[in-house]
Amino acid sequence: MTTLEEYPSVSLHNVAETVPADWTDEGDRLHRLPADVAAELNEMADDRVRHPTGSELRFVPERDDAEIEVTLSADEPGELHVFWGGFQPWKPTEIGPEPTTLTLSVPERLRKLDADLDGRYDPRVCRICFERVPAVAVHDVRGDCRPPEPGELPDTRYLAYGTSITEGAAASADHLNYVSRAARELGWDPLNFGCSGSAYADPPMGEYVAERDDWDVATLALSINMANQDFPVEEFEARAEAFVETVAEAHPDEPIVCITLFPYYPDVIEGGDAGRAEAYRETLRAIVADTDHPDISVVEGRELTDVSGYTADILHPGDAGMESIGRSLARELDERVE
Missing domain, CATH: 3.40.50.1110 (SGNH hydrolase)
Structure with missing residues (x-):
């Protein structure tokens, strides 16, 4: 888990570091490996580990009705999926070179959930899940939220x-x-x-x-x-x-x-x-x-x-x-x- 100084209220999963994005202003591109390690790999692997396969931006709203704004961009048009715990979104969210702000809060029915779920993730853990392509950058996170705690995530x-x-x-x-x-x-x-x-x-x-x-x-x-x-x-x-x-x-x-x-x-x-x-x-x-x-x-x-x-x-x-x-x-x- 990576927590960036610029975004202390969220964690970045399967992200080793960020670097300035080259397709937009003020965006922090997500890398699965540190750039200095990636540069020592073969050329194609160097490129691949600079893409966010299996990477996630995670947070837990401090209140169910808190609205969290996450601004993202990508080097080309693509999609991401916003999960709440293990609950899948109805459809993917489009993303592209123009920064897009997602406004997220705990879904209404999950707020009323009283079942004791045997799931990997607490249902109030918001997981913005990125794809193999495109490359992605984080621009801003606003709202009353915190990184997930260990008890809200899998042990293994x-x-x-x-x-x-x-x-x-x-x-x-x-x-x-x-x-x-x-x-x-x-x-x-x-x-x-x-x-x-x-x-x-x-x-x-x-x-x-x-x-x-x-x-x-x-x-x-x-x-x-x-x-x-x-x-x-x-x-x-x-x-x-x-x-x-x-x-x-x-x-x-x-x-x-x-x-x-x-x-x-x-x-x-x-x-x-x-x-x-x-x-x-x-x-x-x-x-x-x-x-x-x-x-x-x-x-x-x-x-x-x-x-x-x-x-x-x-x-x-x-x-x-x-x-x-x-x-x-x-x-x-x-x-x-x-």
């Missing part, structure tokens, strides 16, 4: 690293990707560090994940991007082993689950290089088998879903595929986390 934080599949590139919304779905099934709070097209297990990313002390369980999906970009299996092995060891050595008591390649087109199309895909899977299995860290395990990506719920590229899971992965992964993680 789940960090996920991976490719565009982890980022949810083909999901209809961020809350429908497999990371969000698994977290919801388990009652956890997700931290999404997916890097579309660029999850190359860059050492600075591994070091950054290792240095963070705010997660309880992690999944590392390694990595269809490297297979598709023709990284030799030997280079994948070196990068993946170093990445896994770096994270594990810093977190000896946290469960770390490595996910082998999800099923995708080489496995099912005529002339696909299924042997190469299997070599990647076997390499990751061997890395985990050879480590001396007891809390590392492997989940087989092909056991989490089949390709029937994918988009027509037979690479990216659509909503049905994301649902399958999320539910299956949640069962696997539940068995590994005490």
